[in-house]
Amino acid sequence: MLRHYAIVPAAGSGSRFGGETPKQYQSLAGRPLIYYSLAALCRCQRVDRVWVVLSPDDRWWRQYDWTSLGHKLESVYCGGSSRSESVCNGLRAAATAAHDDDWVLVHDAARPCLSQDSLLALCDELADDPVGGILAVPVADTLKRADQQQRVARTESRDGLWQAQTPQMFRYGLLTRVLAEHPEGTDEASAVEAAGLSPRLVRGDASNFKVTYPADLRLAEQILQGKTRVDQ
Incomplete structure (x- = not known):
């Protein structure tokens, strides 16, 4: 029987967010931001x-109590200098359990509102x-292409975007290989596409x-509060 495993790369600093504390440890509704991404995966009955x-020099993780997330969670200090390197190292850690045909779900540490x-x-x-795929949503907003002066050069069609x-969910063996x-892609699907395959889009x-x-963070907190009310 095929299993589902999850990897959450969390070795980055979140430079666009700013501040000395890495983004994944910023406070959200009384818990570190990453808690909610991990909780969604640990709660899912499909994820084993x-x-x-x-990061090997992470000094924040041990400051928190993660026991409420249960037995599924395992932390490994093998993050790399890029997302793809961190995911690759996570796949190596998962080699103790995963087989080539098992599914691997790679999720962002900073997507706390996954349902x-x-x-x-x-x-x-x-x-x-046969390939795997990703959660995605159709682009709804009008897209503008900027010129070098930060003015609108043209409007881009959003059809099919x-x-x-x-x-993002792919077979363990395939994801490890691609x-x-x-390694230059910004997400796992980019590597799969570079290998000549077409991931499926699953509407999220x-x-x-x-x-x-x-x-x-404020918007995320409002969404989480709404989910809590619905669950109750």
């Missing part, structure tokens, strides 16, 4: 194990897919956004 990939419905939809829709999210061959939810700037 979760590896969070930390269980989206997670289950991703697993269900990709169950028999989707905004990539995470988790990331080793194509706009609430599953990535916290990038301090103002995003």
